[in-house]
Amino acid sequence: DTEVTQTPKHLVMGMTNKKSLKCEQHMGHRAMYWYKQKAKKPPELMFVYSYEKLSINESVPSRFSPECPNSSLLNLHLHALQPEDSALYLCASSPLAGVGNEQFFGPGTRLTVL
């Protein structure tokens, strides 16, 4: 089963709210990723977790806080976001992080910041 699930599908939040995005995979993968995709643009990497440890942070603002509580679950905590943070947030996983590892993506969470 090559499935990555994400919840919620849609999220609308104000600039003072705190919310979280959730991603789950049951493929036994040990690498998980967050990507951000603005309209009419390609996805851009935000974070990589390898064996539940943060291995890559692409200079993402601290209002985005990732968390990997276990090997199947990845969260993205959101706080004090700006309207320009409105985007599609995609989660992905791969067997390992690195050479020879195909990434599989979830359906995404479409976030709107008012």
Add this chain to the structure above:
Amino acid sequence: GIQVEQSPPDLILQEGANSTLRCNFSDSVNNLQWFHQNPWGQLINLFYIPSGTKQNGRLSATTVATERYSLLYISSSQTTDSGVYFCAVGPFYNQGGKLIFGQGTELSVKP
């Protein structure tokens, strides 16, 4: 950093036509994937193809790593093939799993 260029940026086809999408990259890679993004945003894996040739039904792909390009062939196109096709590469110098996406080719197949 590595540059990934896809061509053409837009493509309109009549149902049943064939097409070739191209992905050029500026440096050595250790990963190359082709995706189809449907209108709902889901990225669907088409091929994992850092080198060589693969086929899956009406789709096939070829990557010539030494010449730094990959091609995606779509034969007998259907309206359900519409959407954005992305090529994404993993830079050889970055072993951490990072994927860098091209700008995509937006395909529209008319009935």
